[in-house]
Amino acid sequence: MVVKVYGPAFASPKRVLVCLIEKEIEFEAVPLDLLKGEHKDPEFLKLQPFGAVPVTQDGDYVLYESRAIIRYYAEKYKSQGTELLGKTIEERGQVENWLEVEAHNFNPHIYNLTLQVMFSSKLGFSRDENVIKESEEKLGRVLDIYEERLSKSKYLAGDFFSLADLSHLPFTQYLVGQIGKEYMITSRKHVNAWWNDISSRPSWQKVLQLYPAPL
Amino acid sequence: MVVKVYGPAFASPKRVLVCLIEKEIEFEAVPLDLLKGEHKDPEFLKLQPFGAVPVTQDGDYVLYESRAIIRYYAEKYKSQGTELLGKTIEERGQVENWLEVEAHNFNPHIYNLTLQVMFSSKLGFSRDENVIKESEEKLGRVLDIYEERLSKSKYLAGDFFSLADLSHLPFTQYLVGQIGKEYMITSRKHVNAWWNDISSRPSWQKVLQLYPAPL
Incomplete structure (x- = not known):
C-alpha cells in the first residue's frame, strides 16, 4: 500500500516526507493549498478534524500530527532504511527527549518567525516587529543550549x-533561507556543523527539490 | 534503582507520577519550588538546561520533557503494570496521534487558562480577560472534536x-477545580463520561492525595 501524504509544500509535512525517504517507504504526495484554506474543506476535516497538515493515509489507516506519524513509520519499518529511533530503549528515550525539546522549546519561536516574516502578508495581517525580535532572542537562547549539547x-x-x-529540518531551512537569519546557525560552531551535516543528507535534498516551499 | 522525579507539586510532573504508579515503578519525588525560581538554580540547570520540570534521574540516566519520560517508562516496563502504549504498532500510532493532539491542540489553551486564572497574581502580572475568553473559546472547539471522537x-x-x-489528567484537573470551568467537561456527554472514568483511576487519586497543587 502506498502511503498518501497531504500538504507536501508545507513545513510540517516535510518532516514526514524526509522520514519516509530515509525509511525507503513508497509514498504519494497529495498537494493541498493552505493559503486558499483547503485544509478547512469539509472533506479534509473528515480526515483531520482540527484542519491541519500533515495527514497520512495508508489504506484505511489514518494518522495526523507530524511527530506522531514519523514515530509510527520509524517503528513500523524499524529494520528498513535508516534507523531513526536509536538502537536501545535508553537511546530511544533520548530521541524522545530531544524530539519533545524540538516541539516545545525550539519550534514555538521558529514558528513565530516563519509566520511573521514569511506568511503575514499572505495571511492578511501586518508583521509585528516586537514578536520577531522576541522570538529571535528566545530562539537564540535555545540555540545556545543546543551549542553546548552538540x-x-x-x-x-x-x-x-x-x-x-x-x-528540525523544515523550519531551520526557512530560518537560513526565506527568513534570512542564517547567522543564528553559522555563528554557533557546533550547531553549524550539525546543520551542515543533517541538511546535506540526500533525503532532505530530495524533499527540497521535489516539493518547493509555497513562498 | 529508584527513579527521582523533580517538581511533584506541579502539573507536568504529575503526568510522570501517574504513569510511574500505573507501571508499578518505585520512585522518589523531589520537591522544587517554581514560584521561588528553584528551576533556574545553576545546580538544577545542569540537569535540565531549559529550566523546566519534570526531570527524572534513574542512576545516571536523566530525561526531561514529561511526554518523553512517560513514553520511555511505558516502553521500558512494557510488560509490567498497565499497558499504556496499545498492544500493536497500529494502536501505538493512535496513541502517538492523540498524545500529540494533547500537546499541540489541547494543552496550549488550557495552559493559558491555568497561567492567567491560577498563577498570574503569584507571578506578578495582571490577568488578561481577553486571553482567558479566547483560550476558553478555542478549548471549547477542541473539546467539541473530542466529544465526536469519544x-x-x-x-x-x-x-x-x-x-x-x-x-490530559493534570491540567483538566485544574480546569474542573481551581480554574472553575467544570461546565466545559460536564456539558459534553462523552467527554464527561471519559473524564469521570480516567480521573477516578486509583493512580490519579493517589497522585492528588500525595502531591497537592501549589495553589
Whole structure:
C-alpha cells in the first residue's frame, strides 16, 4: 500500500516526507493549498478534524500530527532504511527527549518567525516587529543550549542521527533561507556543523527539490 | 534503582507520577519550588538546561520533557503494570496521534487558562480577560472534536486507556477545580463520561492525595 501524504509544500509535512525517504517507504504526495484554506474543506476535516497538515493515509489507516506519524513509520519499518529511533530503549528515550525539546522549546519561536516574516502578508495581517525580535532572542537562547549539547555529542540524542534531528529540518531551512537569519546557525560552531551535516543528507535534498516551499 | 522525579507539586510532573504508579515503578519525588525560581538554580540547570520540570534521574540516566519520560517508562516496563502504549504498532500510532493532539491542540489553551486564572497574581502580572475568553473559546472547539471522537471510542486512541488519556489528567484537573470551568467537561456527554472514568483511576487519586497543587 502506498502511503498518501497531504500538504507536501508545507513545513510540517516535510518532516514526514524526509522520514519516509530515509525509511525507503513508497509514498504519494497529495498537494493541498493552505493559503486558499483547503485544509478547512469539509472533506479534509473528515480526515483531520482540527484542519491541519500533515495527514497520512495508508489504506484505511489514518494518522495526523507530524511527530506522531514519523514515530509510527520509524517503528513500523524499524529494520528498513535508516534507523531513526536509536538502537536501545535508553537511546530511544533520548530521541524522545530531544524530539519533545524540538516541539516545545525550539519550534514555538521558529514558528513565530516563519509566520511573521514569511506568511503575514499572505495571511492578511501586518508583521509585528516586537514578536520577531522576541522570538529571535528566545530562539537564540535555545540555540545556545543546543551549542553546548552538540559540543558533547554529534547529534542531539547522541552520536547517531535520529528523528530528533530530522524534525528540525523544515523550519531551520526557512530560518537560513526565506527568513534570512542564517547567522543564528553559522555563528554557533557546533550547531553549524550539525546543520551542515543533517541538511546535506540526500533525503532532505530530495524533499527540497521535489516539493518547493509555497513562498 | 529508584527513579527521582523533580517538581511533584506541579502539573507536568504529575503526568510522570501517574504513569510511574500505573507501571508499578518505585520512585522518589523531589520537591522544587517554581514560584521561588528553584528551576533556574545553576545546580538544577545542569540537569535540565531549559529550566523546566519534570526531570527524572534513574542512576545516571536523566530525561526531561514529561511526554518523553512517560513514553520511555511505558516502553521500558512494557510488560509490567498497565499497558499504556496499545498492544500493536497500529494502536501505538493512535496513541502517538492523540498524545500529540494533547500537546499541540489541547494543552496550549488550557495552559493559558491555568497561567492567567491560577498563577498570574503569584507571578506578578495582571490577568488578561481577553486571553482567558479566547483560550476558553478555542478549548471549547477542541473539546467539541473530542466529544465526536469519544462518541466512537471509549478512550482517545481507541477502546483502551493509554498515555494519550493519562496526559490530559493534570491540567483538566485544574480546569474542573481551581480554574472553575467544570461546565466545559460536564456539558459534553462523552467527554464527561471519559473524564469521570480516567480521573477516578486509583493512580490519579493517589497522585492528588500525595502531591497537592501549589495553589
